[in-house]
Amino acid sequence: MTDRLGALLAARRENPDWDAAYIQVLGTLARTGFLEGILPQGAVFPEFCLPSAAGRLVTLRDELARGPVVLVFFRGEWCPFCKLMAEALAEAAPRISQAGGRLLTLTPETGDLPARFSARHHGAFEVLCDVDFGVGVQAGVVYRVPPLYRARLGAVDLAMRHGNAAWCLPVPAVFIIRPDGVVSWRFAEGDFAKRPEPDEIIARLEGQGAWS
Secondary structure (H helix, E strand, O other): OHHHHHHHHHHHOOOHHHHHHHHHHHHHHHHOOHHHHOOOOOOEOOOOEEEEOOOOEEEHHHHHOOOOEEEEEOOOOOOHHHHHHHHHHHHHHHHHHHOOOEEEEEEOOOOOHHHHHHHHOOOOOEEEEOHHHHHHHHHOOEEEOOHHHHHHHOOOOHHHHHOOOOOEEEOOEEEEEOOOOEEEEEEEOOOOOOOOOHHHHHHHHHHOOOOO
16 A cells, blocks of 8 residues: 555656645644644543444444444545555455454545445445544644645535535544553554555554553
8 A cells, every 4th residue: 555655646746736735734734743742642532422424423432342443534535545545444444353443434524425435445444424623633633724735625625525614634643542442552644645554553453452
């Protein structure tokens, strides 16, 4: 997956306008120390109750009662980098389950978009709607989209997709949460072209005390 993400990024960066917008995102997050505010390993992940693409309410408490949770933040079904990550996760979902993990993904998108995202990946994982970025803000992974990148999104109307005019997005983030609610491992990256390999997630799930 990493090679495919790299190839996609290289192709996008051939467009000078897109590249300038991409650099502005990275620079803004670095300059403000954004990543330092993301929920760290060892912290208790905030409880939540969110609607799923399947039309039910999902609570973190109920999911943790069944085992450790692998919680993945996606930007949306429009994002080509998220699509590559989602494809890799869909393929790895049986192995994540075999390792004892409950795979949950969060998107700030509303309406029928979470269901479309789930259907594209054949329901391989649960897709939850993070309404108004409620969970993302508590986890510290949500930022306001800088002007150049907002302009480069073009037809991607985040206000319509999110049901609000905040124009925010989550950074790529994955949390492994133990049954006691404590984060046992975390991946968080300001560069939206970088994602953890599913093999790494599974290794962390198996080897870093997710059950202890």
